[in-house]
Amino acid sequence: MIPAIRTWIVACVTAGGMLAALPAHSQISDGVVKLGVINDQSGPFSSLTGPGSVLAIRMAVEDMKPQLGDIRVEILVADHQNKPDVGVATVKRWLDVDNIDAVLDVSNSSVALGVQTLIRERNKVALYGIIGTTELTGKQCAKTGFSWVHDAYALVSGPVKTLTKGPEDTWYFLGADFEFGKNMVQVAKRLVTARGGKTVGEAFHPMSEADFSSYLLQAQGSKAKMVAFANAGTQLVNVMKQWQEFGMQGGGQRPIATLLSVADVHAAGMDVMQGLTATTAWYWGLNDDTRAFAKRFFARFNAMPTESQAGMYSATMHYLKAVAATKTDATDAVVSRMREVPVDDMFAKGARLRPDGKLAHDFLLVTVKTKQESKAPWDYYKVDAVIPSSDAFTSLEASDCPLVTDAAKSK
Template identity: 35%
Template sequence: MYTPRQFALGALAASIMFAGQAGATEITDNEIRIGYLADMSGVYRDPIGPIGMDAIEMAIEDVGGSVAGAEIVVFSADDRNSADVGSSIVREWIDERNVDMVTGLVASSVTLAAVRLLEEENRLGLVNGAVSSGVTNESCSPNHIHWVYDTWAMSNGTAKAITQEGNPNWYLLSADYSFGHALESDVERVVTENGGTIVGRARHPFPSNDFSSFMLQAQASGADVIALNNAGGDTINAITTAGEFGITQAGQILAGMVLFSTDIRSIGLEAAQGLQFTKAWYYDLNDEAREWAERFRERTGSMPTMVHAGLYSSTLHYLQAIDAIGTDEAQAVRRQMMETPINDIFATGGYIREDGRMVHDMYLVEVKSPDEAADEDDLFRIVRTIPAEEAFRPLSESQCHLVNNGA
């Protein structure tokens, strides 16, 4: 049995307690303590937010509610997309609650601040929401793992395909913080490597409700493609504004670099049809993914996003590692996770590299038209599967100090 979940937005939420046997000698405090840190009320609420906790709960239930004879305790908090708030929460979790692992970690600025604390205190971080590829590149550490996606993978799939289709001139519109900057850099790299040119760029405040001036600038640039290097509500607002100005109707292509199924539902198939973008996972990949997604929908009323699936997968892998070795010590658990392939509803043959990047197949998808969709959840078709070894930054190009790349 476990206590009812309570989300206290802007503050620490009540914990969820799962029954287990007491007295696990290699488990600190005889409990496995997990913190779920995410945006519960801002632009990333819908694609990740409060129901991300349900994915974590499902993983805990699927290992039987306890591991290595230890009770599992979960705390949650709203980081309000603030690095200062996020750092304060993680510090309190470590100092006062002796948390073993922190997951969620959505805004890249929050994530980078949090993982520094986790390394200082030898706790583990499972990054599922943040997209910046710097998380496992220049900001890698032996105390965190990046699970779902990153800017290198998202830009490599989408920008490469669109440029190679004969659309060389790009305008880059980016959220003005670390995630947007990283994505802008990665998109520029992919476009230029494939013979394209950046004809203009702008950065918008994060978050932003008014994209009128930015879209007018992008339209006036004459670019073949307008890259939206943002996510969540910012991407929805940008696409909606582009529709109001007739940008795509006039022939310019909108390239969403980080899009979720929740975004497509908000925009609607009529406006979103034909959009191509890269995904790490979606619920119609196979029968196993669909079955898990239906369980999630029965529980929450919503189909899961790729981050929800990542939260489940990473938490499950973490708990199974503890169960296998009988300790929650961060380095021992990380080694066990690295030595064990990931085969679950999220990935087949996934694995964790020395830089902390979890490597798996990615997918270039296209949004269906309203006439093609069988129901409200039938949103995408797979254009191309991007094999794991192509999807993520090669270790030979890594700046991570944990990697021996022959330099």
């Protein structure tokens, strides 16, 4: 039996009031644009997405009031509990009964693949946040499904390409035993081999795992130069705490996070996370624009935004700008507008949606600072390098997305 999912309407806004009549020229189905936000609201990934993503989406809706005019927007929210059956059933109900126009965030690879099938069948929009599996914009791509933040290749390519020079650079992988972790390790191993390095071991842990001692002992025994963790949220926090407890922090092996957020560093503390290397799609302290958004977000959430939360603000803004420009929520018109206009905001500068659904934007290679290096609260990252979008993602030439034509591949 599928557990009950609580759903809330958290925004219903118009420039002229909730009951304002739609102008005659607008073609908004049911008189309202409906957004369905589904993610991990209380589990291991809730700090990366969760209520913070809902707030970021709400902020985008509020900021779009002047452009939307009398177009009303509703936001429905649900917790998929990291269970594909729960997530897919919820989205199916939203699409078939509540007539939502777009699914947002999702933040779980297995759920996302199920959602992708639904939106493809019903010609609806999905704006995905932190989805690791490359299948989403590969073999399972959809013309209305957009991966806004990252995928497994983008997350592992920075550290692997930077740290792997030859056969002496060895890797051990510890991943979460579900689609995200498995896909992340598979992609990373392929890149290690391509760079001339060697994978000396791998292991996968259950989603509910809290004791990583046996896994860490295996990693230590492998004598790999790099130990990479293909997990996130509370899983990553717990494994890094035990990494420190076992004295591995100064043991000569370098820890790599394939998915790291400032929320993880804040939860574990800089003493635990210092020296951890990762690739990230966005950092709140990068420039004046990112800091301005972060200041507004922090005032309402008491935490700095993660890359996923910032990405969901950007995705929502881009979608609603297309609705405002076309004066309709008809999928084909909105998607066409989204693809025509670049994304140029505090999340991504001059970024465009590729034929496979990826938002092509730059990434950052970062290392967690020591307490001595940190100058202010939440000042956690040293930016080691900017990774251009052309290097961050798999090339269109190598894409196995059926929507990528020969003409697009040749560009």
